[in-house]
Amino acid sequence: MALVTASGAAVVAVGGAAAADPLPAAEGAIRFATFNAALTEDRPGGLLERLSGGGDAAARDVAEVIQRVRPDILVLQELDRDAAGRSLALFRDEYLARPQGGAAPIAYPHALFPESNTGEPSGVDLDGDGVAGGPSDAKGFGRHPGQYAFAVLSRLPLGGAATFRNLLWRDVPDGLMPLSHYSEAAQAVLPLSSKTHLAVTVETARGPILLLAAHPTPPVFDDPDIDWNGRRNADEIRLLVDLLPGELPAYVVPDEGALGARPAHAVVLGDLNADPTRGDARPGAIARLIDDPRIQDVVPTSANGDITADFNGGMRVDYVLPTAGLEVTGSGVFWPATGDPLARLNATSDHHLVFVDVRLP
Template sequence: MKLLPEGWRRARMLAAALTLWAPGAVADLRPPVEGAIRVATFNAALSRRHPGQLAQELRLGGSEQLAAVAEIIQRVRPDVILINEIDHDRRGVAAALFRDFLKEGRGGAAGIYYPHLFTAPVNTGVASGFDLDGDGRMDGPRDAFGFGWFEGQYGMAVLSRPPLDEGAIRTFQRQLWAAMPDNLMPTAHFSDAAPTLRLSSKSHWDVPVTLPDGRVLHLLASHPTPPVFDGPEDANGRRNHDEVRFWVDYASGAGWMVDDSGRAGGLPPDAGFVVLGDLNADPADGDARRGALLALLALTGDTAPRSAGGARAPGPRKTGDPATHTADWRDAGGPGNLRVDYVLPSKAWTVTGAGVFWPPKGDPLRDLVGEGGDASSDHRLVWVDLK
């Protein structure tokens, strides 16, 4: 862990001042128009290898990486944000410490406080009781209901300035994969374990936010497994597809899903919602089975937030528009840059602004993202303004 040096603080403050005159700036970071709410998602790479490590790092004052993540959030200033890959502990200590960490301004950006926080258990590191990877053991990270070295690794948290309707929050951590009609599970590959496997590699959450005008916005949050790191059975690719498809069914009012409290069914037809998170699927490129994602994009209407940095990023050209990319992954031996992070509002909302925080080279804020995740995260924060 590297503590934040004072010289780096001064450099960031200077960059913040210069950005007011920088040509080709990252995006329009002005506040939302009156009456709009800014909703964001960020795979912030706040997972560590050992339980309690993230909380200890935050207690000691943070690191350069944590400071960069915090400043990105402070620059964009979302009203509501889903953090993917923040380690979950039973008392939610790490998430609460990170919320406090955001209150102190970084690099010249003003601090931001979120009075409302939700985090909950996820499937990563939770033992399945089966040898899912066939290595003769049942205690490895690939034998868990979701890949993880410990329970709660790669967790999630929602931070919000408007209040959350905590009594109406629904979680689907224990939803069985086999219960999904027409699922793509490779049943023969999993054998006896198949009926017990959970759909979510982390969890699926419906978190209602009460807006200032009294209306409710349902945050439909998840982080499906990457569609790689498996064999010809394509278990991860199939699971990714079905994790994304869950939201298509849920938002369409399907009745097959049952939440962790035992309540069945999806959203009512008049509910306003936004699907958000690192979905690990690109609509045009990469290894994902794209059918569910394309159905979700059609259901919501795709605003396709963009960035100048993504548009100018090096690497082989792909089918999709590079300006919409949200992940900065290596080209040699990797998938290259892809669009995998989404904020997808239902069509009842008017989108008044959107963007991806990916400054181009020459922008004073470029060092907040670095190259390939070496400064903050290999993902980019994505936001949409809704009215």
């Protein structure tokens, strides 16, 4: 895991507000957001080539959405990660730092771009095809290491951070891993997290807030002989629950060192690939999180209701969930209505940016 810190450039207002632009956060409130931007390529280095020079149309649209919503802390998902983290640097410097579509540039001087299990070879035949190689034999599905990774961008300082990329699925007590399907060799290398789970402290003027981020695997598998039904997805969501403020279960061990003291207040963010009532998620998987008494299920909406993604007839899979002690002052899904000039941004990704504004008591 690498923490990237850089001095931010001054932000100069460009153009006027558009009809779909969210109102600024209330005084003293912090805007947390998550956005699956779909900035990914199947070929290693493909995204770097696209981003270089600042001319990629899709990346410019992603940057414009961010510039219009102006989150203070953003979990940006599906951003391919190269070993040096250049893709994030390119996106910040050549897209976010430049005006897009009449929106003002935005600077994020603090960032995290943790390593991802996606595309990372396991060395074991996980999918049972007799060959130990390929996307389905990676620790998390991906055609090259770092595909579908995620980053955290922050206008506020970031404190201590921990990842849980190496936590083995088999070590989850009463977990849903189908042990009869996986060999001992597979059980010894397959992690719970398909990308990674991240816990990092956001330092605010009123005190620290714990940010918990993840991108669990979609709850769909191709093997009809096993009742998969979102087993890994459900256990990945369970880890987020177990990372909430309170007593930490013994199995929750970070990749490096000890987790240490955690703030009393937290926000969970990410494309969790689970809808409460629709789709293929395991029954109760997301309810375990959103119904936890420590969580406020704010349910941000747009003109299209509570859905946050376009596929399967519309799904709620992207979440920003503050803990109960935080005051919620605003929320929304950036999904301009048909006829709004900014509706041109709706095709940027099959997900839409979700935000919640919170204020420490």
